[in-house]
Amino acid sequence: MDSGRDVASESLVSLFGRRAEQSPAPAAPRCSEDTLTVFLSDSEVRLLLAGRNGHCELPPLLQHLPPGLRQLRVVADYRSFAPFCSIGSFTQRLQASLPGARNGAVALQVFVLGNDVAELPRLAADEGELQPALDHLVAAIGELIFEARRRADDHFGRAPLTLPDEAEGAIHLLPAGAVAEFLASRAHALPPGAHLLYAMPVCSRRALVRAVAEAAQIATRDATGAMPVDAVGELLQLELNHACHHHQLGRDAELAARSDADVQLHAIGARDSVDWQQRTQAIVQAQLAAHRALQLPVFTRLPGLQWRQAGDDQVPYLRCGHADQALLLVNAFGLTLDVWHDLARRLSSQFRVLVIDEAVAAHDQRSLSPTYYDDADALPRYLAAVRAVLQAEGLAACHVAGWCSGAKYAIELARSMPESVASLSLFAPSFAGAQEPEGADSAFETNLHTMCKLVERMPQAAANMASSLMAMTAKAGGAAPAPREDPLGAAVYALADRQTLPWQQAPFSSSGHMVAYSRQLLNFRAHQISLPPAAARLEPPVLLVTGQMDTTTCNRRAQAICARLCSPLHFELQRAGHYFIQQNSALISRLLDAFVRHGMHTESPHPRLARVAQSPEEMLVSGEL
């Protein structure tokens, strides 16, 4: 009796389940007397490929096949083995490893899903839930739009979004019901061997982007010779190519299988078989509503945040998350912890996020935090505080992430207690005032230094300066340059957005803040990081991330200093400014999580995070010559 009919569409999704290693697919095999259909998870496929001499390591599911089995159907995702072997090769290895299949007693059919299944939740969404690949792509396209609108809400009124050309391809998705129906009603008539199930296009890339743009209520245009694709359009192309390749929304599997004579191809589904329009509308309208709500992130409102104290000195600190591995955030002086809110929220499921901030922890946010650079004892006091917190948390070590001026404290931590720092991540580090010959203070750092020296000399002028600066930044904030000055519209990514602008203004919001900030800045600039050979190189692995459009600090100097301190793994975030830990927290959290797991072998999780080679030799290894 053919058991193919007992594979119902809802079973396909439930059998595949989650891809995450923590939640292996509950792939209970469906079987009848003589036919068995098994869906393999990514980890099971990797186990299969880990075998030697052409044989596979069989997962428990396949080790003990029922007696009397005549036909075995194995269903696997193309992406799970494509980097390592072809469909035909994968099938041959499985054939050779299954005793029944080897001697011909069991007919083996391998069905490879060459595209993502429309309803299958597999990618992490904003709130940590898994979502289908199409939803993830729609949200990513929407986020590109709102990333620009948060900086300049009228951006697309002046520079409409460039639509992909119709010839740039389509989005291909396998409807779960169609896959189940195929397996139930057609598989039994097919010969043993390799079969690729690939999807018909559900919509063109152009149609999808246009639908997102309409839901986001922005103007669109076509690229022309006179007006080619602009900066946002380039990122859009990057996102579409990444999704089609990485999430199996394109034709990679189909095209590969067409050149493999051992594989039979089967087209599944039809255009408009997936209700992508409605899903697109719902996702983007939610993004638009969030955009209009103008909610500013507040670190102290993170779910599960705890105020704690450590050691005899009752060092105040904040904790979010309960994981075994800890991540210590080192903020920039004078700036609010709110800048870390989104990143901390995303990371708190994998990390125990810790922050030492005397002002916030003491529920006193009226003044700038004295944690960093307020006086000459600030650094030794901070190092002692970290030791106390680690002891209070029962931790031997933690990962450390520093942003902007926080990089210097993070480096000092790694230097003074290398056994306690498991890894170091430096985001948009500022080394303003450093005596490094390569690079120089940015114009912003130079002007800020001039202003702070004036405030120190004339503190009585701080009140006027503060009120004038607030008036000027309120007047100028978010205004993008006219198109003739910036034909690709890239300058929008150097602007502060509605969230970052208030944070930038905070140090200058009162004379008291201005005096305190100026004192901290002058102390920060006086703090010189000792570089080799005068000091040892850093021991922990170091991740360096810079923003391509960062005008606040000097990326070249940061790269030069970090190269002397260690051999960092350096990524540059394309079209990103100084505040990317907030503005691009999804990508940064993925990168940081990957770095903690894979260290110096971390690969970029997204093409927008471009690897920066540290040396010509490294370029040779990466094959970029």
Place this chain on the structure above:
Amino acid sequence: MSNTPASFDAFTALIAQIAPIEIDAAALTRESTLAGDLMLDSISLISLMALTEERFGVSLSDQTEAVANLRTIGDALDLIDGLCAAAV
């Protein structure tokens, strides 16, 4: 204090102290723009205003809107001129 060559020179000397670029004083005119020609951002502009208060003995505490709207060297000199005249 009237809007004289002396005050023009005194003001442009202050610009040289805070501008992020090398300034050719001879090329400056009343029409030179603070943000465009001199590349002064908001931070360097308020530094300039603080030095202006000190140099010319005026107070800009009630002039935040006027300061925010300054576009050229001439605008700044006119503001200083007005404050000096009011103080007399």
